Amino acid sequence: MTSVLPAADPWPALRVRDWPDTRETLHMWTQIVGKVRLALAPMVNHWWQVPFYVSARGLTTSAIPGRRTFDMEFDFVDHRLVLRTTAGAVETVALEAKPVADFYRETMAALRRAGIDVSILARPVEVEESIPFAEDRTHASYDPAQAHAFWGQLVQASRVLSEFRSHFIGKASPVHFFWGAMDLAVTRFSGRTAPTHSGGAPNCADWVMTEGYSHELSSAGFWPGGDGEGMFYAYAYPEPPGFRDHPVPVGGYSTEWSQFLLPYETVRTAADPDALLLDFLTSTYEAAAVHGDWDRAALEDDPARRAAPR
Incomplete structure (x- = not known):
């Protein structure tokens, strides 16, 4: 069901201890999509070509240039990852409780269907335990x-x-x-x-x-x-x-x-x-x-x- 930010509570309360499972899973999902942008976007000083931006629905890569320009957006209103290309293709991956391995497989399949050829370093960075995405069935929560x-x-x-x-x-x-x-x-x-x-x-x-x-x-x-x-x-x-x-x-x-x-x-x-x-x-x-x-x-x-x- 579509949800929006309530006008009466514009600064949401969310205690760190209350959502570690969803946060850690979402962290791995963002790394998968982020590494797609890292692999395809031209290098910019301080790695400014790799982050996401806050959008009216979630987090977006913004347009990633290439032979087929596209973007990817985590939609936290309808809870889906949306991939759009300049050729008109639209692909989605559901944001729901599932292992990182499944999200990785579904996301890479969506990219292939949209005509995006990309290879990434398929494991997370800046975390103590770097489980390859294709093998990660530990992180599987999404609230x-x-x-x-x-x-x-x-x-x-x-x-x-x-x-x-x-x-x-x-x-x-x-x-x-x-x-x-x-x-x-x-x-x-x-x-x-x-x-x-x-x-x-x-x-x-x-x-x-x-x-x-x-x-x-x-x-x-x-x-x-x-x-x-x-x-x-x-x-x-x-x-x-x-x-x-x-x-x-x-x-x-x-x-x-x-x-x-x-x-x-x-x-x-x-x-x-x-x-x-x-x-x-x-x-x-x-x-x-x-x-x-x-x-x-x-x-x-x-x-x-x-x-x-x-």
Whole structure:
């Protein structure tokens, strides 16, 4: 049955401990589709050709160029994976409780029927246990209400992160969903190169992280893990001296995670969730820019001023 975000509850409540089975299965499914985009899309700096984007129905790859351009979308309203091509083909895979192995087989078959020839590295990355997709019958859960609520979290987070992004005129990433760690992120860059990153992500080559962190940055986003209902986070690479001690109005610095954290639940239950989250995003960026000596006059501007008639 079709469902939509309820107007009375625009910031959905979804406790991390209540949906681990669906979350872990969905994580593997997104990696399968993400690896299709990785295999076919032209390389972009920091791997920006591989993430998904929040859509009006779920998460989309956006158009993947090639001899036959196509897109793939996780539809969390009607609970199906939809594949569409410029040739008019439409294929679907049901989002329902099923093993990763079955989802992988059905998705690759849908691609073949649509005339898409693709070969992927068919195992997950950035996870401790990398079970080949074709053999994974461990992850087999899907609760439609939980997936829909997660999408609702992403909708709200993406909206505020997009507003935050609009105040920066230097190099900045889109607001995008990285399926490796299953987080939504936006990243600002100072314009300077960074020290070589040491890597260390599980089942992920170090050179992948080296490319991702090739330039000095300040990144923030939402991760559906940790405690409570998930976490908003912010970090700098490289972390400048004084960064972690910079005063922020909400949230705090975690020495365990080496980043600032703000519980999603704190934002959701605030009198003005947007304002609270923007305070967190702005102040943690300032921690990176101030202590990292960024050229703020050249990198920041008021979007309202830019939109006004000249």
